[in-house]
Amino acid sequence: MKIAFFDAKEYDKREFDKQNKGWEIEYYETKLRPQTAHLAHGCEAVCAFVNDRIDGDTIAVLKKEGVKLLAMRCAGYNNVDLAAAKEARIKVVRVPAYSPHAVAEHAMAMLLTLNRKIHRAYIRTRDFNFSLSGLEGFVLHGKTAGVIGTGKIGGAFVDICQGFGMKMLCYDPYPTGGYRYVPLPQLFEESDVISLHCPLTPETRHIVNERSIRKMKKGAFLINTSRGGLIESEALLSGLAGGKLGGACLDVYEEEANYFYEDNSQQGMADEKLALLISRPNVILTSHQAYFTREALSEIAAATLENIRLFFEEKRTPNEVSCAK
C-alpha cells in the first residue's frame, strides 16, 4: 500500500517514519496541485496539508491516478473541494484535534509579545540600546477579550485569558454553554482583544472587514491563528494605518499558500499587502506555526496513520469529512 505525501518537511518525515508500521510512503517536497497530482501515480492514498490546492482539477488527476483516500494531516479542510472528492469517490479524512492548547498558547504568546513589545525590546537590547521609548504596553487583567468560535482551540484560549483575569465575550452560532455569548456586533464593539477561532467557510470569509473594524474599539488588538481568509487584508491594513486597530497578531494570511513554509529571503516579497503588514511595528506575523509543537506533530502522525489504517481495513473512521458514495 503506497501513500504519496505532499509538502513534506524534514520534521514531518521524522515523525511519520517513527510511527509508520509498514506503509510505503513517498515523500514529495512540492505542494499538491493540479500540476503535481500525477506524482500520486500508483498510490491509493494521498497525504496533504493546509496549503495544498485540492480543487476540482487536482482531484480529477488524483482520480485518474487511482487515489481512493485523501488524508489531510490538519484540522481545516477549506482547501479541499469536497463535492469534487465525493464525485470522484475519494474519501477525505482529517485530524480534527491535535493539541488545541498548542494553538491557543501561540495566540497568547503573540498577544503578549505584541502588547509588551518584546519583539522590539529583544532587538534593542542586543544592540545595548536600553531605552524604553515606544515600548509601553497595557495590562491584560480586567480587559475584555472577544473570542469568535468557541470550539476546541477557542475554548482553550478562553481558559488562558481567564487565567490572566480578562473578561470574556464569545460568539459562536453553535454555543456550547459555559461561556458568555453575545451577538457579533456587540463583541466587536466591546472587546479590547479579538481572537478568531472559527473555521473558514462561506459565512466566515472576511468576518473581519471594513464594517466590522469600524465597530471596534480604538486601539483594539486582533489575533488570527485560524485561517487567513477570515480577515479582509486591505481593511486590516487601513485599520492599522488609521490607528483604529492597536495591533494585529497573525499566524495566517489570506494568500499564504504562495509563501508560507518556504524560505523567500532571496526573492524579496512580491505580495505588497504581506510586505506592508510585516513592515508594521504593531504587527507580528508567524508562518502558520501555531500548531508546531512536538506534541502536535506526534498527534498528527498518529491520527493520520490511524485514519489510513481504518480506511484500508474498510472500517469507519470518525474523522471522515466526506463520504464517497
Ligand code: NAI
Ligand atoms: P472546532 O471545530 O473545535 O471549533 C470551531 C468553532 O467555530 C465551533 O465551535 C463552531 O461552532 C464555530 N463556528 C462555526 N461557524 C462559525 C461562525 N460563523 N462564527 C463563529 N464561530 C463559528 O475547531 P478548532 O479545533 O477549535 O479549530 C479552529 C480553527 O483553527 C480551524 O478551523 C483551523 O482553521 C484553525 N487551526 C489553525 C492551526 C494553526 O496552526 N494556526 C492549527 C489547527 C487549527
